[in-house]
Amino acid sequence: MEKKNLDWGNLGFTYMPTDYRYVSHYKDGQWDDGELVTEEKIVLNECAGVFQYAQTVFEGLKAYTTEDGHIVCFRPNMNAERLQGSAEKLEIPTLPEGRFEEAVEKVVKANAAWVPPYGSGATLYIRPFIMGSGSVIGVAPSDEYQFRVFATPVGPYFKDGAKPITIRVSDEDRAAPHGTGNIKAGLNYAMSLHSTMDAHREGFDENMYLDSATRTYIEETGGANFIFITKDGKLVTPKSDSILPSITRRSLIQVAEEYLGLTVEHRKVKFSELEDFVEVGLCGTAAVISPVGKVVDHGREILIPTGMEEMGPVTRKLYETLTGIQMGKIEAPKGWIKTIV
Numbered sequence: 190m191e192k193k194n195l196d197w198g199n200l201g202f203t204y205m206p207t208d209y210r211y212v213s214h215y216k217d218g219q220w221d222d223g224e225l226v227t228e229e230k231i232v233l234n235e236c237a238g239v240f241q242y243a244q245t246v247f248e249g250l251k252a253y254t255t256e257d258g259h260i261v262c263f264r265p266n267m268n269a270e271r272l273q274g275s276a277e278k279l280e281i282p283t284l285p286e287g288r289f290e291e292a293v294e295k296v297v298k299a300n301a302a303w304v305p306p307y308g309s310g311a312t313l314y315i316r317p318f319i320m321g322s323g324s325v326i327g328v329a330p331s332d333e334y335q336f337r338v339f340a341t342p343v344g345p346y347f348k349d350g351a352k353p354i355t356i357r358v359s360d361e362d363r364a365a366p367h368g369t370g371n372i373k374a375g376l377n378y379a380m381s382l383h384s385t386m387d388a389h390r391e392g393f394d395e396n397m398y399l400d401s402a403t404r405t406y407i408e409e410t411g412g413a414n415f416i417f418i419t420k421d422g423k424l425v426t427p428k429s430d431s432i433l434p435s436i437t438r439r440s441l442i443q444v445a446e447e448y449l450g451l452t453v454e455h456r457k458v459k460f461s462e463l464e465d466f467v468e469v470g471l472c473g474t475a476a477v478i479s480p481v482g483k484v485v486d487h488g489r490e491i492l493i494p495t496g497m498e499e500m501g502p503v504t505r506k507l508y509e510t511l512t513g514i515q516m517g518k519i520e521a522p523k524g525w526i527k528t529i530v
C-alpha cells in the first residue's frame with residue numbers, strides 16, 4: 190500500500206477528508222448493517238434532532254504506526270464502552286455489541302494510506318459519533334440516527350512540542366453536579382466555547398474548571414483531565430461525577446502503578462492543594478499530556494515548580510512510557526493494543 194503524499198512531519202490538528210468513512214443508520218427500531226462510503230457530506234432534514242436539540246455524542250481515538258510497521262489502535266474497547274454510556278444518557282440507541290470496533294477497524298484499514306508513518310509524530314485521529322438524524326420539533330428523542338466514523342491524519346496537538354501552558358481558573362462552569370459532564374457530548378463543548386475563547390483573548394491557553402457546587406475542588410479543563418505529582422512522587426488525579434472519564438488518564442494511572450511503581454491517589458482534590466504539587470499536567474487522546482507551568486486565579490499566579498520550559502521529570506516518564514506503549518516500543522498491558530493491519 191502506497192502512502193499518500195503528505196508532509197507528515199508538518200501536519201496540524203485540522204480536519205482533512207480521507208478516502209472512506211463508515212455509516213450505519215438506525216430506523217424502525219434497529220441499526221442496519223453499516224458500510225464504508227466515500228461521500229463526506231451528509232444530507233439531513235433541517236429539523237434533525239442533532240440540529241435542533243443537540244442530540245449527538247462522540248468519541249476520539251487514534252491509530253498509530255508502530256516501530257515494526259503495524260497499524261494499531263489504542264484501547265478502542267474503552268471508547269466503545271464510553272460511547273454506549275454517553276448514548277444512554279442522551280436517549281440515543283446503543284450500538285450492537287462489537288459494532289464500534291468493527292467500524293473503527295474498517296475505517297482504519299480502508300484509509301491505511303492516510304495513517305502517518307512511524308517516527309513522524311503524526312497519527313490518524315478517528316472520530317466516531319452518533320447523531321439524531323430524524324426530524325423532531327416537539328422536544329423528544331429522534332426516531333432515526335446515524336452512527337458514523339471518519340478519520341483524519343493529525344500532527345502533534347501542540348506544534349512546539351510539550352511546552353508548559355498557562356491556564357486560568359474559570360468563572361464559568363463546565364458541568365453541573367448530576368449533569369452531563371461525565372459523558373462525551375458536543376453539548377458540553379458548545380457551552381464551553383465562550384469561556385475557552387475568552388481565556389484565549391485574555392492570554393491563557395485553557396480554563397481550569399472547579400466543581401460548580403462549591404468552587405473548592407478541581408474538576409478538569411474543557412477537554413482534558415488533570416494529573417498532579419506530589420513532592421514525594423505520588424500521582425494524584427481528581428475524582429468527581431462530573432468529570433469526563435478520560436481513557437488517557439485511566440491508562441496513565443495503570444502505567445504509574447505497574448510500570449513506574451508510583452503510588453496513585455484518585456480522589457477529590459481541593460483547589461487549595463494546588464500549590465503543594467510539584468508537577469501539573471493535562472491529559473487526553475489529542476495531546477497525551479500537556480504540562481502546565483502556571484495557573485492564574487483572578488490575578489494570583491500559582492507557579493508550578495517545573496516552570497515554563499519543559500515537562501517535569503515524573504510527567505515526562507509517564508508521557509514516554511504511555512507513548513512508548515502506543516508506538517509499540519514498550520510492551521503493553523494485555524488488551525491495550527489492537528492490531529488492525
Ligand SMILES: *Cc1c(COP(=O)(O)O)cnc(C)c1O
Pocket residue numbers: 249373409410411412413414433434435436437438472473474475
Ligand atoms: C475526551 C475528553 C477528555 C479526554 O479523554 P481521553 O479519553 O483521554 O481522550 C477529557 N475531558 C473531556 C471533557 C473530554 O471530552
